[in-house]
Amino acid sequence: QVQLVESGGGSVQAGDSLRLACAASGRTFSFYDAGWFRQAPVKGREFVATISRDGTRTAYADSVVGRFRMSRDNAKNTVYLQMDSLKPEDTAVYYCAATSRYGSRAAHEYHSWGQGTQVTVSS
Numbered sequence: 187q188v189q190l191v192e193s194g195g196g197s198v199q200a201g202d203s204l205r206l207a208c209a210a211s212g213r214t215f216s217f218y219d220a221g222w223f224r225q226a227p228v229k230g231r232e233f234v235a236t237i238s239r240d241g242t243r244t245a246y247a248d249s250v251v252g253r254f255r256m257s258r259d260n261a262k263n264t265v266y267l268q269m270d271s272l273k274p275e276d277t278a279v280y281y282c283a284a285t286s287r288y289g290s291r292a293a294h295e296y297h298s299w300g301q302g303t304q305v306t307v308s309s
Contacts, residue, residue: 188212188298190282195303198272202307206267208282208300216240216260219288221296222267224278224305231281233291237265245289249275272307279304 194206208220221236235246235256244256253272258265265282280303283296290296 188215188218188284190284190298190300192280192282192300192303195280195305197306197308200273200307200309202272203268203270204272204305206269206280206282206303206305208265208267210263210265210284214260215258215263215265215284218284218286220258220265220282220284221290222256222265222280222282223293223296224276224280225302226278229278231293232278233293234280235267236285236289236291238288243288245291247291269305272305274307274309277305277307
């Protein structure tokens with residue numbers, strides 16, 4: 187298994203940018219595909235983005251296409267989520283997780299969830 191720790195969240199204004207990072211320890215992160223999910227108050231965990239273990243393939247939720255970009259640096263055992271043109275509806279706790287099924291948008295197919303990082307976007 188791999189242990190994941192997210193960072194980079196914060197409080198910003200609509201239209202601003204943030205870059206989230208998810209650092210892995212334990213087993214080498216490059217063994218896994220990875221994903222970002224988010225959870226707003228009183229809502230379920232929502233898929234945001236996923237990346238293949240070699241970083242060549244990505245997929246995104248329709249709500250973030252063109253605004254968010256997921257990447258990874260396997261030398262640093264870290265995945266990133268660059269978030270631009272943030273909107274108030276992006277407010278949530280953001281989680282990263284590992285999977286062996288690139289492209290999956292189902293939270294139950296992911297494991298090794300981090301503790302999450304809060305993103306708050308005000309209008």
